[in-house]
Amino acid sequence: MNLFAIFGEALRALRQNRMRTALTMLGMIIGVAAVVLMLSIGEGARTKINETIAAMGSNLFIVVPGATSSGGFSFGSGSVRTLTINDAYAIAELPSIKGTAPVVSGTVQLNYAAKNWSTIVTGTTANYFEIGNWKMEAGTAFTESDLRSAARVVVLGSVTAKNLFGDEDPVGKTLRITNRPFQVAGVLMAKGQSLTGRDQDDTVVIPITTSERQVTGSQFPGSIRYMLVQGKSATEMDIAEIEITQLLRQRHRIAKGKENDFTVRNLTAIADVATDAAKVMSIVLGAIASVSLLVGGIGIMNIMLVSVTERTREIGIRMAIGANQRAILVQFLLEAMMICILGGLIGLLIGIGGAWLVSQAADMLIVITFGMVGLAFLFASAVGIFFGFYPAKKAASLNPVDALRYE
Amino acid sequence: MAETEIAHADKPLIQINNLCKSYSLQDANGKTITNQVLFDVNLIINPGEFVAIMGHSGSGKSTLMNILGCLDIPTSGSYWLAGKNVATLTSNELAKIRNQHIGFVFQGFNLLKRMTALDNVATPLLYAGVSRTLSRKRALELLRQTGLENFALHQPNQLSGGQQQRVAISRALINNPPLILADEPTGNLDSQTSNEIMLLFQKLNRDQGITIVLVTHEDDIAAYAKRLIRLKDGRVIVDKNNTN
Numbered sequence: 001m002n003l004f005a006i007f008g009e010a011l012r013a014l015r016q017n018r019m020r021t022a023l024t025m026l027g028m029i030i031g032v033a034a035v036v037l038m039l040s041i042g043e044g045a046r047t048k049i050n051e052t053i054a055a056m057g058s059n060l061f062i063v064v065p066g067a068t069s070s071g072g073f074s075f076g077s078g079s080v081r082t083l084t085i086n087d088a089y090a091i092a093e094l095p096s097i098k099g100t101a102p103v104v105s106g107t108v109q110l111n112y113a114a115k116n117w118s119t120i121v122t123g124t125t126a127n128y129f130e131i132g133n134w135k136m137e138a139g140t141a142f143t144e145s146d147l148r149s150a151a152r153v154v155v156l157g158s159v160t161a162k163n164l165f166g167d168e169d170p171v172g173k174t175l176r177i178t179n180r181p182f183q184v185a186g187v188l189m190a191k192g193q194s195l196t197g198r199d200q201d202d203t204v205v206i207p208i209t210t211s212e213r214q215v216t217g218s219q220f221p222g223s224i225r226y227m228l229v230q231g232k233s234a235t236e237m238d239i240a241e242i243e244i245t246q247l248l249r250q251r252h253r254i255a256k257g258k259e260n261d262f263t264v265r266n267l268t269a270i271a272d273v274a275t276d277a278a279k280v281m282s283i284v285l286g287a288i289a290s291v292s293l294l295v296g297g298i299g300i301m302n303i304m305l306v307s308v309t310e311r312t313r314e315i316g317i318r319m320a321i322g323a324n325q326r327a328i329l330v331q332f333l334l335e336a337m338m339i340c341i342l343g344g345l346i347g348l349l350i351g352i353g354g355a356w357l358v359s360q361a362a363d364m365l366i367v368i369t370f371g372m373v374g375l376a377f378l379f380a381s382a383v384g385i386f387f388g389f390y391p392a393k394k395a396a397s398l399n400p401v402d403a404l405r406y407e
Numbered sequence: 408m409a410e411t412e413i414a415h416a417d418k419p420l421i422q423i424n425n426l427c428k429s430y431s432l433q434d435a436n437g438k439t440i441t442n443q444v445l446f447d448v449n450l451i452i453n454p455g456e457f458v459a460i461m462g463h464s465g466s467g468k469s470t471l472m473n474i475l476g477c478l479d480i481p482t483s484g485s486y487w488l489a490g491k492n493v494a495t496l497t498s499n500e501l502a503k504i505r506n507q508h509i510g511f512v513f514q515g516f517n518l519l520k521r522m523t524a525l526d527n528v529a530t531p532l533l534y535a536g537v538s539r540t541l542s543r544k545r546a547l548e549l550l551r552q553t554g555l556e557n558f559a560l561h562q563p564n565q566l567s568g569g570q571q572q573r574v575a576i577s578r579a580l581i582n583n584p585p586l587i588l589a590d591e592p593t594g595n596l597d598s599q600t601s602n603e604i605m606l607l608f609q610k611l612n613r614d615q616g617i618t619i620v621l622v623t624h625e626d627d628i629a630a631y632a633k634r635l636i637r638l639k640d641g642r643v644i645v646d647k648n649n650t651n
Binding site: 005016313316317320322400404 | 479498505533
């Protein structure tokens, strides 16, 4: 048996029925294109989330003041200012903790030359940048000594910098925050949206001491809006959470059995949930698209069965002149596989093209990996073999006499 | 290449002993009906013979042909082809015999549609594992032999019945088989074309020593053969040399 020659026979049979071949292939094209498109969208979403998480900083907790109740009334989370800067400093001393950054914040009006901009001011300590994984685009962050002296220095988020300064270099310039002059020490590198969709770059960061005394103020001096806590290692996050909780309960003199007046949230755990959600989305999208591939495969089986019946006499003739069962099997299997592989290739190109269109039109991140392409291709071949085998087997096991007599 | 030891063996080319063939059918009530077509057929055909098998329709001559051609297997009895017991062969070995040792010519020509005469003739070589170039060369030689070299690139539906049958004969000859089985080869042809085809068979038998077994129900076609076997109701009733 000459495999190459049988390949030629299969190709000839497909060319003799161009329309049918094309329509059968269409099922495969749509299936593979859908799988590639869906996987690339899913993968894009996952990559985006991973980037956001990487930008967030690692092993992070956020500690916010908790709900309290007074006289039977329950107040919302953060309604009382139970957390203080000193709480943050105390937590930083815990063995499992690398550092803490207490934060006070408020909405402020900024002025520079004739422009003004309203944004959120973050008053915090110098290690905020390291804990929050902020990098500098230009200039420097503020320092411990700025903190101690409550200096009027400010670090700008990239969006704020752009809105106030345009193309001008803001470093060293003086802007006014609620009418007090601040010198720009640096500009932060853009981070994009947070997991909750807030624009993290529309902000200004100043020393917490300066903020408390001159900008945000507070009727409870020393109280903070929240604090970022960074654990030493990913494996000790559970221990760190217990230590923080115990320390805060002790410092806040919370009796046994009473509820916490603060909440410790493991941001890394939340990020994990988001990653998992993206993974699940990827799988679901891929699974839905696979259904169309399956339908395409069944279409191929259907057409191949029709083709075997229609060509019964041809099969009989081939057997009479010396084709053995394997030669017949291989020919029909090759026909099905050629439809699948060629359809798969076209589908792949259309899928990649579609992904590119989606990324342009919807401004979404689309990721196409080599593995994805390989997977789609492998799947297409597998569909060809799986759905092509039964009709091919049927053709090969025809009785030569009956096949020859078939009208 | 297929000018094998078979053609020149001293043994008979075909030896059939007590051959019976019956088909089982299901009737409308689902009961199995056994329909016996051949009864105790004994036959010896030696290399170089030209045999015509005659009989009315239903006499079992086509069934006998299918068994001779290794397309069908007997229910009982034995069939020895060139000293080999066909019953012991696997389906692959049967396919190989059909490919190398037997050439088929059918009433309805049985050419592959939408394929040139050249490719039709060359197809058996494809299953023999011969390269495409070589098999096309050989196919063209045979078409020249049967006077069709100018029609090599025509498809069957562009050829007359006689031409199609000559393509089929070329195809049957391509592996140099020692045996040609022709099932009513002139059944679809007019009498003049029939004569041409029969003369071609005679020439192949005479010049190349190819054994030819022919099924027909026409006396003037059978007259071209050297030996006549007549079947009736699945039994051999006449087996004689053609004297005319």
